[in-house]
Amino acid sequence: VQGTMRSTSIFSNLVRADDGTFCTSYRKAFLQSALQPIFRRNESGAFVIDSVEGLVRASHDGAPCPPAQFFASVAKDDMGLIDSMLRTIHILNTGRLDRPGVHVFVNFTPGLYRTEQDVKQEADRIRIATHEAGMSPGQIVCEISEKGNASQDLPVFLVDQLRDSGFRIAVDDYGAGDSDIERVKRLKPDYVKFEAGWVRESMTSSAGAGLMRMLVERFQETGIETVFPGLEELWQLDLTMEIGVALMQGYVLARPELAPTTFNERFPEGTNAARKRPEPASPAFRSPAAEPRPILGGLRPARTFGRRAAQ
Numbered sequence: 001v002q003g004t005m006r007s008t009s010i011f012s013n014l015v016r017a018d019d020g021t022f023c024t025s026y027r028k029a030f031l032q033s034a035l036q037p038i039f040r041r042n043e044s045g046a047f048v049i050d051s052v053e054g055l056v057r058a059s060h061d062g063a064p065c066p067p068a069q070f071f072a073s074v075a076k077d078d079m080g081l082i083d084s085m086l087r088t089i090h091i092l093n094t095g096r097l098d099r100p101g102v103h104v105f106v107n108f109t110p111g112l113y114r115t116e117q118d119v120k121q122e123a124d125r126i127r128i129a130t131h132e133a134g135m136s137p138g139q140i141v142c143e144i145s146e147k148g149n150a151s152q153d154l155p156v157f158l159v160d161q162l163r164d165s166g167f168r169i170a171v172d173d174y175g176a177g178d179s180d181i182e183r184v185k186r187l188k189p190d191y192v193k194f195e196a197g198w199v200r201e202s203m204t205s206s207a208g209a210g211l212m213r214m215l216v217e218r219f220q221e222t223g224i225e226t227v228f229p230g231l232e233e234l235w236q237l238d239l240t241m242e243i244g245v246a247l248m249q250g251y252v253l254a255r256p257e258l259a260p261t262t263f264n265e266r267f268p269e270g271t272n273a274a275r276k277r278p279e280p281a282s283p284a285f286r287s288p289a290a291e292p293r294p295i296l297g298g299l300r301p302a303r304t305f306g307r308r309a310a311q
Contacts, residue, residue: 013085014092021259022092024085026078029070031086032057033093036256037263038105038227038249041241048269050247051103051141053229054090055256080112084122088129091140093259095133099270105141105170105193108162110155119154123161137166144187145172159187170227184224191247192219196230203239213243220244
């Protein structure tokens with residue numbers, strides 16, 4: 001995969017494996033999709049997969065290569081194309097999950113785009129990938145990260161183009177700073193995804209938890225759904241549910257898996273097969289409101305909220 005963002009073919013550098021999944025490569029690096037579930041509680045209190053997040057997994061001669069190390073090796077002129085190719089394989093692999101309603105969160109960095117024409121071209125590419133995956137535009141959630149972007153105009157133009165194509169918009173790495181609040185006002189997203197480290201730190205104090213509760217309520221009032229990632233312990237999950245967060249993600253619920261994943265076997269609710277059954281074959285995760293305590297992945301249930309649970 002060599003070239004710049006002006007390359008128009010999004011499929012010429014894809015490889016389809018024997019198991020049907022899609023991957024790609026760059027120089028000597030082999031690039032695959034890892035998907036991590038994002039859960040929502042349904043009306044009965046069960047945890048069901050609402051979405052997945054697409055994450056790159058790179059390897060070199062069969063040895064894992066950390067994403068930061070891989071991206072540091074990418075030529076500047078190739079960054080836009082690589083970014084586009086990764087979104088493409090994440091979307092195609094999500095389409096193979098046999099989960100008709102699932103969304104996929106894919107990252108966009110507006111700073112990679114030089115012109116409005118580049119933005120329009122990328123929106124066209126993602127529309128094609130979405131169609132090939134058998135998904136609808138409303139299932140694609142575009143996470144907007146403005147790191148390294150010099151202009152405020154291009155992110156707004158990018159979001160307008162993506163929204164006009166029917167895609168949903170998420171603000172990524174929200175941390176409640178002045179610039180983050182301004183981003184939400186400018187981009188008017190469908191989702192706000194909080195910064196994982198800030199979430200975990202804020203949970204350790206009553207003041208921090210109170211601030212998060214206020215923000216979540218404020219976003220809900222304007223029709224914005226909130227996502228808390230990076231949840232690693234049951235007490236964090238308990239507190240997240242108490243605050244009223246719509247969507248939850250983290251190792252306490254499910255780790256990322258290379259496509260094809262085992263999610264349909266582990267979480268059958270939401271698959272085509274489950275939709276045809278009058279009753280689910282196995283119980284889904286339940287919240288404390290539905291059962292005495294949630295028991296996830298064989299872990300012991302949490303009994304208190306906040307810092308006390310970690311002691």
